[in-house]
Amino acid sequence: MHEMGIAMDILRIVQESIPAEMAGSKVQRVNLKVGKLSAIVPESLRFCFNVVAANTAAEGAELAVEEVPVVARCNDCGHAWTIDEAVFVCPKCRGARIEMLSGRELDIVSIELSEEEGDHADPR
DSSP: OTHHHHHHHHHHHHHHHSOGGGTTEEEEEEEEEEEGGGOOOHHHHHHHHHHHTTTSTTTTOEEEEEEEOEEEEETTTOOEEEEOSSOOSOTTTOOOOEEEEESOOEEEEEEEEEEEEOSOSOOO
16 A cells, blocks of 8 residues: 555655744645546545554644546647546547646645644644
8 A cells, every 4th residue: 555655755744844933733634636647545545644644743634635637638739638538549630649747646735734733742
């Protein structure tokens, strides 16, 4: 389950991103964009994040996942489309020289912190 390693990396980034002047704040929500080709199962990632976030400033934080569709562009005719099935040819010209525009993302978009201090003196 590679989601555990990803959850650990997300938690590390979240902890490192908390400004020093906000040490002690609780993480309320972590907003992610995850591409459909990233081979990440959002529910598994949420479960793993809850496990690794225990006893940290991110304990109980919501992991909000926005799934990004697979979008491609044909290098022959320039047509762009959303890929809904495992057919990687241009629907317009049937060309196979395509470029993936989206669908492989794994981005932390934002981290939301509470205004009030949490129970944790050190968010790391």
